[in-house]
Amino acid sequence: MALLEVSNLKKIYTTRFGGQQVQALTDVTFSVEEGEFIAIMGESGSGKTTLLNILAALDKPTNGVVKLEGRNLTEIREREMAAFRRDNLGFVFQDFNLLDTFSIQDNILLPLVLSGKSPREMEQRLAPLSEKLGIRDLLKKFPYEVSGGQKQRTAIARAMITNPRLILADEPTGALDSKATDELLTLFAAVNREGQTILMVTHSVTAASRSGRVLFIKDGQVFHQLYRGEDTDRQFYQRITDTLTLLTTGGGSRG
Amino acid sequence: MAKSFFPKLAAQSILLNRRFYFPYLLTIIGTVAGFYNIDAIATDPGMADMPRAVYVMTFAFIGVYITGLFALLFLFYTNSFLMKRRTRELGLYNILGMGKRHIALLLIWESVYTALIGIGGGLCAGILLYKLVTLALYRILHLDVPFGFTIQPQAVFTTLVLFGVILLLTLLHNLRRITFANPIALLHGENMGEREPKTRWILTILGIASLSGGYAIALMTRDSMEALAFYFLAVILVIIGTYCLFTAVSIAVLKLLRKNKKFYYKTTHFIGISGMLYRMKRNAVGLANICILSTMVLVMLSGTLSLYLGIEDVIAQQAPSDLLLNIYYNPDEQSGPDIPGFQEKVRQRVEELGQSVTRLEGNYSTDFSASGQDGVYALDYEGAARYSSLTVFTFLTAQDYAALTGQAVPELAADEALVYGIGDDSLTFTYLGETQPLSFRVRETLSDFPAISGGSYGNVGRPAMVVVRDMDTLLAIRQMYSVTGSLHSIQYEFRVDLTGTAEEQYQLGQSFLDIDAADFTGTGEWDVLRCNSYESIYAENYGLAGGFLFLGVFLGVLFMMATVLIIYYKQISEGYEDRQRFQIMEKVGLDQRDIRRSINSQVLTVFFLPLLVAALHVAFDFRLMLQLLQIFSITNTALTALCSLGVLAVFILLYAAVFSLTAKIYYRIVSRPADGI
Numbered sequence: 001m002a003l004l005e006v007s008n009l010k011k012i013y014t015t016r017f018g019g020q021q022v023q024a025l026t027d028v029t030f031s032v033e034e035g036e037f038i039a040i041m042g043e044s045g046s047g048k049t050t051l052l053n054i055l056a057a058l059d060k061p062t063n064g065v066v067k068l069e070g071r072n073l074t075e076i077r078e079r080e081m082a083a084f085r086r087d088n089l090g091f092v093f094q095d096f097n098l099l100d101t102f103s104i105q106d107n108i109l110l111p112l113v114l115s116g117k118s119p120r121e122m123e124q125r126l127a128p129l130s131e132k133l134g135i136r137d138l139l140k141k142f143p144y145e146v147s148g149g150q151k152q153r154t155a156i157a158r159a160m161i162t163n164p165r166l167i168l169a170d171e172p173t174g175a176l177d178s179k180a181t182d183e184l185l186t187l188f189a190a191v192n193r194e195g196q197t198i199l200m201v202t203h204s205v206t207a208a209s210r211s212g213r214v215l216f217i218k219d220g221q222v223f224h225q226l227y228r229g230e231d232t233d234r235q236f237y238q239r240i241t242d243t244l245t246l247l248t249t250g251g252g253s254r255g
Numbered sequence: 256m257a258k259s260f261f262p263k264l265a266a267q268s269i270l271l272n273r274r275f276y277f278p279y280l281l282t283i284i285g286t287v288a289g290f291y292n293i294d295a296i297a298t299d300p301g302m303a304d305m306p307r308a309v310y311v312m313t314f315a316f317i318g319v320y321i322t323g324l325f326a327l328l329f330l331f332y333t334n335s336f337l338m339k340r341r342t343r344e345l346g347l348y349n350i351l352g353m354g355k356r357h358i359a360l361l362l363i364w365e366s367v368y369t370a371l372i373g374i375g376g377g378l379c380a381g382i383l384l385y386k387l388v389t390l391a392l393y394r395i396l397h398l399d400v401p402f403g404f405t406i407q408p409q410a411v412f413t414t415l416v417l418f419g420v421i422l423l424l425t426l427l428h429n430l431r432r433i434t435f436a437n438p439i440a441l442l443h444g445e446n447m448g449e450r451e452p453k454t455r456w457i458l459t460i461l462g463i464a465s466l467s468g469g470y471a472i473a474l475m476t477r478d479s480m481e482a483l484a485f486y487f488l489a490v491i492l493v494i495i496g497t498y499c500l501f502t503a504v505s506i507a508v509l510k511l512l513r514k515n516k517k518f519y520y521k522t523t524h525f526i527g528i529s530g531m532l533y534r535m536k537r538n539a540v541g542l543a544n545i546c547i548l549s550t551m552v553l554v555m556l557s558g559t560l561s562l563y564l565g566i567e568d569v570i571a572q573q574a575p576s577d578l579l580l581n582i583y584y585n586p587d588e589q590s591g592p593d594i595p596g597f598q599e600k601v602r603q604r605v606e607e608l609g610q611s612v613t614r615l616e617g618n619y620s621t622d623f624s625a626s627g628q629d630g631v632y633a634l635d636y637e638g639a640a641r642y643s644s645l646t647v648f649t650f651l652t653a654q655d656y657a658a659l660t661g662q663a664v665p666e667l668a669a670d671e672a673l674v675y676g677i678g679d680d681s682l683t684f685t686y687l688g689e690t691q692p693l694s695f696r697v698r699e700t701l702s703d704f705p706a707i708s709g710g711s712y713g714n715v716g717r718p719a720m721v722v723v724r725d726m727d728t729l730l731a732i733r734q735m736y737s738v739t740g741s742l743h744s745i746q747y748e749f750r751v752d753l754t755g756t757a758e759e760q761y762q763l764g765q766s767f768l769d770i771d772a773a774d775f776t777g778t779g780e781w782d783v784l785r786c787n788s789y790e791s792i793y794a795e796n797y798g799l800a801g802g803f804l805f806l807g808v809f810l811g812v813l814f815m816m817a818t819v820l821i822i823y824y825k826q827i828s829e830g831y832e833d834r835q836r837f838q839i840m841e842k843v844g845l846d847q848r849d850i851r852r853s854i855n856s857q858v859l860t861v862f863f864l865p866l867l868v869a870a871l872h873v874a875f876d877f878r879l880m881l882q883l884l885q886i887f888s889i890t891n892t893a894l895t896a897l898c899s900l901g902v903l904a905v906f907i908l909l910y911a912a913v914f915s916l917t918a919k920i921y922y923r924i925v926s927r928p929a930d931g932i
Binding site: 056058079081082083085086087091093097098099100101102106109110111113114116117118119122158 | 516517520521522525529530532533836839840841842843844845846847848849
């Protein structure tokens with residue numbers, strides 16, 4: 001069974017004034033296997049963010065089903081939703097979304113505190129994770145005292161500390177310079193090799209070329225997908241670029 | 256650009272920023288109305304004619320300065336808050352191509368509107384309110400309310416000038432800000448990275464020390480005079496202490512709490528402590544302001560209310576009859592007044608003025624104040640200072656006592672006494688331990704005593720009456736007192752009741768004031784005659800207490816308005832700050848219920864902390880207040896306690912109402928739906 005199954009997802013927004021309807025997602029179907037590293041690409045307005053919001057259970061689809069390990073997200077009750085999200089999903093955002101009121105350590109521990117874990121257990125989880133992400137020496141600092149790359153690694157640590165089934169990343173390299181981007185993607189790849197499933201929405205071909213599979217979204221549907229296969233990063237990069245060119249110059253049919 | 260562009264843009268931007276602008280305008284209207292009223296009272300020609308309003312006018316005169324200063328500080332404060340919230344908007348205008356000159360023009364137009372609405376509206380409100388305020392004032396002073404509706408051009412002019420200048424100053428301040436800022440800085444003005452506050456041990460220690468110092472003064476002053484002398488020192492220490500408490504002590508405590516992992520890593524504590532630590536830095540001063548303003552409101556209102564409500568007792572004590580005549584003589588040189596002759600003169604004079612006497616009685620007495628306990632009282636200040644409060648002793652003879660009560664003359668030995676007002680078994684009066692002390696055994700403690708003023712007028716302390724055997728004993732007491740260096744008189748007090756109306760009696764009392772010694776020739780040998788009427792004592796006391804109450808309520812309302820506004824602005828600005836924070840937490844997996852709970856606990860703590868500290872200040876101030884009230888002869892502790900508790904209760908209710916209203920706005924800002932990932 002696939003870890004995540006998305007079938008026939010449809011989302012229609014009604015604008016607040018005037019009641020005009022906007023179709024963000026037309027018909028999206030795909031699935032994610034355990035241990036995959038998937039990138040979702042598409043232009044602005046293609047529906048990527050809507051898709052991610054629905055996967056994160058922050059938004060409800062107009063139609064269609066999202067199943068995580070066979071459990072239908074739309075059927076989870078509101079009161080359990082926060083806990084479900086906390087335990088099963090990890091989030092990494094473009095602008096990090098760290099809380100400047102907390103030290104790096106407390107930012108990472110936030111989901112565990114919300115779950116009511118003991119300080120001992122927190123310590124046990126934090127130590128190896130911060131080591132692995134290379135932020136061990138920063139734990140006592142505050143977000144405004146560290147660099148963008150370090151902030152993003154903190155965000156990843158926060159996403160991973162609950163051992164989630166799936167990490168959802170929204171443009172994780174969007175606010176980083178090329179060096180930090182490279183470090184982050186290497187980190188993602190390493191984490192993925194250890195078995196962490198990652199789903200990443202991105203504009204960046206560089207970022208996408210480090211994943212195992214790329215889904216292209218256009219006009220609210222999955223337009224195309226590419227598997228890395230035996231490609232190197234460079235080769236995969238080239239194929240992604242070609243596909244994007246095809247996409248923007250208006251290839252009509254599914255490839 | 257079209258001529259009407261800036262006026263239109265300015266109007267729009269006021270409407271757009273109404274959440275900040277309307278309270279600001281309301282503040283101006285409120286302060287203007289308040290200032291007009293206090294200034295109008297201070298200069299009201301109608302009031303200047305009334306002797307009873309003298310105190311009120313003096314107080315109002317002081318109030319004018321306080322209100323003016325307050326207006327300047329407070330309008331600057333609210334204006335700077337408003338501008339801080341708007342830096343982003345102005346920065347955006349700048350980036351979109353408006354030059355600084357244009358932004359200046361926009362601000363100038365906004366100021367014009369502000370001035371028109373604020374000062375114009377304030378004056379209208381003030382003029383309408385003036386009728387109400389004078390109604391309340393006359394009621395407080397127990398005066399008849401005059402008809403008519405007056406506008407005072409002088410006060411209107413002063414108000415216009417003062418607030419025109421204040422608003423001009425704030426405009427210049429804003430323009431200066433714009434001139435020296437670059438657009439990017441303007442654009443990011445609101446979200447500048449804020450560091451976590453450091454623990455400042457020196458301030459923490461200073462805060463604890465000065466607060467303890469202020470409290471210690473409040474607990475250790477021994478009498479009214481000391482209370483008066485040290486009151487302002489105590490107030491300043493407590494104010495310094497309060498600022499330190501909120502800025503440094505709070506942070507030290509929160510950091511200690513954070514060190515305790517078991518306590519800290521719980522959802523509500525985790526979010527609450529870190530959030531408060533963070534916001535303490537920029538909010539500490541605001542919270543301290545709220546706390547100090549609240550304390551002022553509470554102290555002023557409860558103090559002046561206790562004075563006002565307690566003054567009835569004081570009047571009864573000072574004026575046991577419609578007319579009081581106190582004759583003082585020196586028994587070493589004078590034979591004393593001829594009582595029947597004097598009575599005849601008084602009757603004559605009263606009848607000349609068209610009234611008649613319904614009661615005429617009197618007694619000899621001598622009095623002094625002393626301080627002590629367990630029956631030992633010291634006349635010297637050094638001895639007196641060891642004890643907390645002064646007692647005013649009035650001595651009279653057994654014969655006079657019997658005549659006043661209609662009982663048989665009590666059989667007393669030379670060293671025996673009947674006492675009223677204190678519970679001692681014996682009385683010993685000492686002076687510097689040098690002279691032979693004077694002692695009495697208490698034969699009986701009386702539960703009731705005829706109403707005599709005993710010359711207590713102007714004395715500070717609780718009254719005690721002592722009945723001794725005869726005039727010889729009275730003279731011995733006087734002799735004993737003369738060791739203090741001042742020679743006391745023996746006095747005879749006539750208490751006269753009259754038939755006239757209140758106004759006639761007042762006039763009669765006043766006419767006795769102008770009496771010439773020559774009018775009383777042939778009434779024996781004496782030094783001084785002092786006259787007083789119930790009506791003039793009544794007018795004097797209500798004039799004074801009413802004046803205090805009026806000023807207390809006026810400044811109380813003004814400061815309360817400031818408190819409310821500071822709370823409102825804090826809630827809003829914190830709402831915007833916290834909004835993003837809670838959205839992030841929601842994404843990370845905090846559910847709405849937890850969000851609500853943690854917002855609640857944080858907001859509650861932050862806003863009720865100042866109230867709690869203010870209540871503590873008031874509790875410590877209570878003793879000082881009792882001592883200060885003694886200066887006005889108010890000794891009713893129960894009444895003062897009741898007033899304090901009542902004022903506190905009303906204030907808490909009001910505070911809670913304001914809080915819950917503004918908390919709603921806060922929730923609305925914070926819980927606006929998240930923008931998605």
